[in-house]
Amino acid sequence: MHKKKIDTSEITIGVVGLGLMGCSISTCLLMAGHKVVAVAPIPDDLVYATKRIKEHLRKSQEEQLINGVPSAYFENCTITEDYSKLAGCYLVIECTLEHLDIKKSVYQKIEAVVGQSCLLASNTSAIPITILQEQTEHPKRFFGLHWAEPSHVSRFLEIICGEHSDVQLGESLYELSHCWGKEPTLVRKDIRGFITNRLMYAMYREAFHLVEKGYASIEDVDRACRNNAGQWMTLVGVFRWMDLTGVQAYHTVLKDLFPTLTNTTEVPKLIDDIVKAGGKGVSNAKGFYSYSPEEAKLWEETFLEFSYEIRKLAAKYPVDVVEQKLQSKSKG
Secondary structure, three states: OOOOOOOHHHHHHEOOOOHHHHHHHHHHHHHHHOOOEEOOOHHHHHHHHHHHHHHHHHHHHHHOOOOOHHHHOOOOOOEEEOOHHHHHOOEEEOOOOOOOOHHHHHHHHHHHHOOOOOEEEEOOOOHHHHHHHHOOOOHHHEEEEEEEOOOOOOOOEEEEEOOOOOOHHHHHHHHHHHHHHHOOEEEOOOOOOOOHHHHHHHHHHHHHHHHHOOOOOHHHHHHHHOOOOOOOOOOOHHHHHHHOHHHHHHHHHHHHHHHHEEEOOOOHHHHEEEEEEEEHHHHOOOOOOOOOOOHHHHHHHHHHHHHHHHHHHOOOOOOOHHHHHHHHHHHH
8 A cells, every 4th residue: 555645735747738638637636736837838728728627626526526625726726838837847747749749849848947857757648658758858757647537537547667767766656646546557668558558459459340340339349348347347457357257267268269359450440431531539529429519518528427426436446445354354
């Protein structure tokens, strides 16, 4: 269990990029007690950032994730276009578009104003950390921080070391991230996609295969995921699940099943057609499903509502739930 006491009010963190995820990351850090300098690289971000962060804080109070009034947390947030305000930050998190040239330009602006002891991280989910840190002046202080949306609600966080990262600094980030309401994973060796994306994209690939080959509909695949993996994954991961349900059975099945799984390296036609037609999902009501504008908005609202509800349930079953029960029994 995490035991180290950290005074987050003494630690200022910068966030560069205030789209959907940048705003929820900023909210998470504010909820943890940090002062946050939120930099908008593009003017459009300034239009929505204040509204989004305030609404996240309001909803978090309603859901009893914070005790104080939202305005007290928001007072610790500086929203600006001025990179120089990042001076004095302990950590700066980049949340910009998945484009190497854009990120490199942002890193140059950050490194021009922060001290050499400031840690630098990217929220990338697509570009290896080693490639990104090679675009910086001090690669050893650079890490990946892979969040899940909504970042202020989810327990998920991956901290990824690139080839040049100082692992001890990564361990300090790991310690700090417990203050953010996370059950973090420290990935000590860089690999494209990190842990969660590699697992999930293997599942996505098989899902496309099942639909495109006519074995199941999109609805069938989604229903199977909701009612099987969706039921147990909040409590345990794949290895604990196999322990709970019988390791030998999986050994027997995988010998015959693995050779039949798709190993295609091509982008599936199903998603390719949607993207080429301009589909983005619920954000523009065009995706694998058909949505009216009202439906798309309701799905976004329902996802956020569900995220708060599942967090409440998950809080009853933390990663060390059995360890806590054992300790309780030994004291009794």
